[in-house]
Amino acid sequence: MIAVLRNSWALLLGMMLLMLGNGMQGTLLGIRGGQENMTTFQLSIVMSCYFVGFLFGSRMAPDMIRRVGHVRVFAALGSLISAVLIMYAVAPNWIAWSLMRVLIGFSFSGVYITAESWLNDASSNENRGQALSLYLIVQMIGIIAAQGLLNLGDPNGFILFIIPSVLVSLAFTPILLSVSQAPAFESTKPLSFKQLYDASPLGCIGMFVLGGVFSAQFGMAAVWGSQAGLTIREISIFIAGIYIGGMIFQYPIGWLSDRIDRRKVILGLSACGGVGLMIPVFWDVPFWALCGVGALGGAVSNPLYSLLLAYVNDYLDRSDMAAASAGLLFINGLGAISGPLITGWMMGVVGPSGFFLFMALLFAALAVYALWRMSQRKRSADATSSFTAVSPSGTAIVLEVAMIAADNEGPESESHLAGAQAKAEARQDGTDTNQP
Template sequence: MASVVRSTWPLLLGILLLMVGNGMQGTLLGIRGGIEGFPTFQMSVVMAAYFGGFLLGSLTVPRMIQSVGHVRVFAALGSLISSVLILYAAAPDWVVWAALRFVIGFSFCGVYITAESWLNASATNETRGRALSAYMIVQMLGIIVAQFLLNTGDPAGFLLFIIPSVLVSLSFTPILLSAQPAPAFETIKRMSFGRLYRASPLGCIGIFLMGGVFSALFGMSSVWGAERGMSVRDISVFVAAIYIGGLMLQFPIGWLSDRMDRRKLVLALSVFGTLVIVATVVMQPNIWWLTVVGALIGGVANPVYGLLLAYTNDYLDQSDMAAASAGLLFINGLGSMAGPLITGWLMGLIGPDGFWVYMGVLLAMLSTYAGWRMTRRRALSAQEQGNYAVVTPSATPLAVEAALDEAQSGSETPPAPAQG
């Protein structure tokens, strides 16, 4: 791992700064929206717009890169991000914010795709797995650091919007000045949704549901905290706990998934998440217990997404993985756009607990469907399964394709697609 970090540190440093900037703006908007007095549903539209922009970016940015090249796309989208981060504070209107969030979601997707293609090209077959792990860890660390930077200024002022703008601008320096040449880039062909569903019904339905959980959890946490009357410090601690839980539990759950029926693990985690949410709504815990809850739910949301990707991959030829990952991420994007909107509607209807009710219902639906699918298809042996890939729900198609390919090639005897 040390040798990988030494060879890719400019790129990893740039990604770290990018994620700090992105992590700050997401949480800060929820807090600032409460200060401006925006209704919950209006803020849910603002938060959903990011996922809409991200989805559009995943479909169109690869063609932009092919047309004008990595460097131009990277620089143009980076400039957009830096500008939007300042405009939030200059134009505190929810309609303007929604438009800006759409632009910033599109732009962040583009810079991630570009950075990930550089990382993928700079790694060898022997180091690609470690490089991807380092990349995912740096992403999570950046968002965690961002939450604590929120306590350095007044969310009603300009400073907390200036800091992420500066960090994003600085992030491009090590990336663009690195010695690595821009790699060749090929667009990813897509698999029909019908074929994808026939390969793995649980993968398709599960990833749609987890897209809703992820976007509600990571898009609406600060809105929920502001409506509940939590301080900036408490909101930042709660959101940081979500990412810390996701980071810590990825690897032990991944280890388990390579040694048992992945559907059982999906079922167990979704039932566990549902029970945690029910207990939270009933007990109304204080901030310290909420921190534990955040870590547990984050520890469920991130690994379950990777589990569903790995499970789907078990039923595909290696040549189909890229097309399937693009299709699954599109399904995830549709679920992600709906998440904040439905959460905001529920919070307006029943109060802050709507935040938890929505995620609890989705996790309960996932556990029910996973249990039913276990009666419809035989379990795979550990030898028939591919390896678990550490992938976050915010990963781009390029990162997912690379992670799945690395997981498949990391097996001593790559499995053939399972039948049944």
Template sequence: MHFDSVRLVTVKTARRDQMLQVLKSSWALLLGMLLLMIGNGLQGTLLGVRGGIEGFSPFTMSIIMSAYFVGFLGGSRMAPDLIRRVGHVRVFAALASLVSAVLILYPVITEPAAWALGRVVIGFCFSGVYVTAESWLNNSATNENRGKALSLYMIVQMAGIVTAQGMLAMGDPSGYVLFVISSVAVSISFAPILLSISPTPAFDTTKPMSLRELYRMSPLGCVGMFLMGGVFSAQFGMSAVFGTEAGMSIGQISTFVSTIFIGALIMQYPIGWVSDRMDRRVLIMGISLVGGVGAVLGFIFEQNFPLLLAAAFLLGGMANPLYALLIAYTNDFLEHEDMAAASGGLIFINGLGAITGPLIIGWLMGQIGPGGFFLFLAGLMFALAGYAIYRMTQRAALPTQETGSYMPVSPSASPVVVELAQEMFIETALEEEGNALTND
């Protein structure tokens, strides 16, 4: 008993030291990313509110919101080539400066076509900025603290989005100030990153696995990632549009959007812990059903704000961890050398879903009102649960001791962080295999 207590204290001390090591080596990068996420989170919600003020229809706003994911998907595929040609520092500074400029132009040119073009540019630039910054994060982490760096980075991302929603309630979305604040947050994010990061890491990306081969290895992983793309883009792009159409105040909209991402942050780790101890298909089915029920509750209690917040927490808390859970499930059927290659295909599939999601929601909201937002999300979540049940009849479950570990990954992450998570899967699996051989 005494030996177990000493070992527990030693493990906790080691984990604390690893976290402090990550903070010491990456604080500037994490601070810069926090500011970037504040700028990005604020501009998305702010446009949703301002679009309603300008009289844009829900479908028009859905096109504008979808444009971000078109740019993001294109940027995630082109940014690596830009970095290899001109280097991390130039790519980061150029793209972040362009983001800042577009944010200032939004309130100047209040035309749907201009906003859609701006969203394409913003999505492309943010994707490149994430790839660049996350390359530095990966380079500054060691094998011992890479998991802690990944967790801390995800927390910073969510904290930035939630902070942005609080800032929305402090200004007038019909004016210029909030757009300026968003632009300033992005602009000053360069300073801690570019002034404190010295060596630029070597950059290389893995050639993606073909989509056909990826689907053959994990049909549920592929279908699930496509459906989750629609869910995440709805949460990130259309939740403020829903709030505007439902007649919420600015404070209520910011609270509503924040609640979605707070739920995502709180539920990520409990769901991850459970996923390492049971058949992941059952868990995917279960949390998809719970998330679908949350969406139905949001549809029913659209005018009851406290219950609407409960529905938002439930939906966000179930839907967002599914992204990392589906990656973990897909990895269970891949060889170690294929995991990094699979990440590119999974991100591409998720991006396709993210592009189509807002368009369908915008059309539904135009047909049946604001409730179309939750109705669409419920349909996606129940569809994933149903497909998980179907897949259980097609393939036997893997023993839990043969599955890999869950790694927290945000749906807004670039291919660099997804590949970083894949590296952690591989390292953890090899370590567990080594321990098993030693015990034998």
């Protein structure tokens, strides 16, 4: 751990500052948009556009990096992020915000890809898992701390838009001054959706569903808070609770999933999320209970993301992990684009409780699907990889690193390779009776 900090402290510090800026802008737009009399559906389009840009960035940024290099892409996209954060306050119009959200989502995606490739290059096989854990921790700390910064000014003014712009600008200073050599960058052609689905139907459907959950949490929580009449302080506490819940429960759930059938953990978590998030739909609960429900949502969704990756890993050949990570991220991104749009529509139909209803229905659907998949075969594959915590905001690079690190740390990793190869051959000739 000390070696990782010594080699990557500047990169980790820069990423924490970036997450401070990103965490502030998502919540701030939801609050300011309500004060500018934007409708819930208009704000849902604004929030969805971030994930449109992020998805495009994940596809286009690797080509940009190969053409002009890491440093130029990093600096150019960072400047664009800083400028857009200021422009939000200059043009408080939902159409302008939608276009700017596409730009900022694209830019953050490219910045994350660049930073994560540097982190991967600076890590060794022995400490890559530790580097990934530290990366997750600084991301969570950044997002949580960002909610506290929202209380430093008036959303109707400029100061709260200037702060994240300055933080993002400062984030690049330690990174660009400390990174001496840009790593070699190679992209892997993703597996086809059919190949991914054949490898793990539950993994693919689960990643799509969680995309909708995450985008609702990240994009629509502040919109819900404004509709529900919460103060800025209460909104910031509620959103911070979502990420605190996710951070606390990652490792206990990971420990459990390495010891029992992962499908049972997926089923249990999804069912808990579905039931828990229905509470504010049917009952008028006090604020502290709302915070508990929000923390429950984070405690379910964040570990589920890492758990589904580990589950898919159990059915993959090691040589397919890089390709699978890109495909899974794309599936998750498609779900993320639709999340705010459907949430906004439901909030317009049933009121603010539509925010919780949407996520509860997604969790319930995932639980039902997991139960159905369990009925389609007698047993699950042996857990041949370990659970590794991953942030939902990570790119295909960090997903690939997580999957390989989990595979290397898993029990009998050499037998995993042989077993995965046998499973791949069995799928080709139709004799596999243990397909997920």
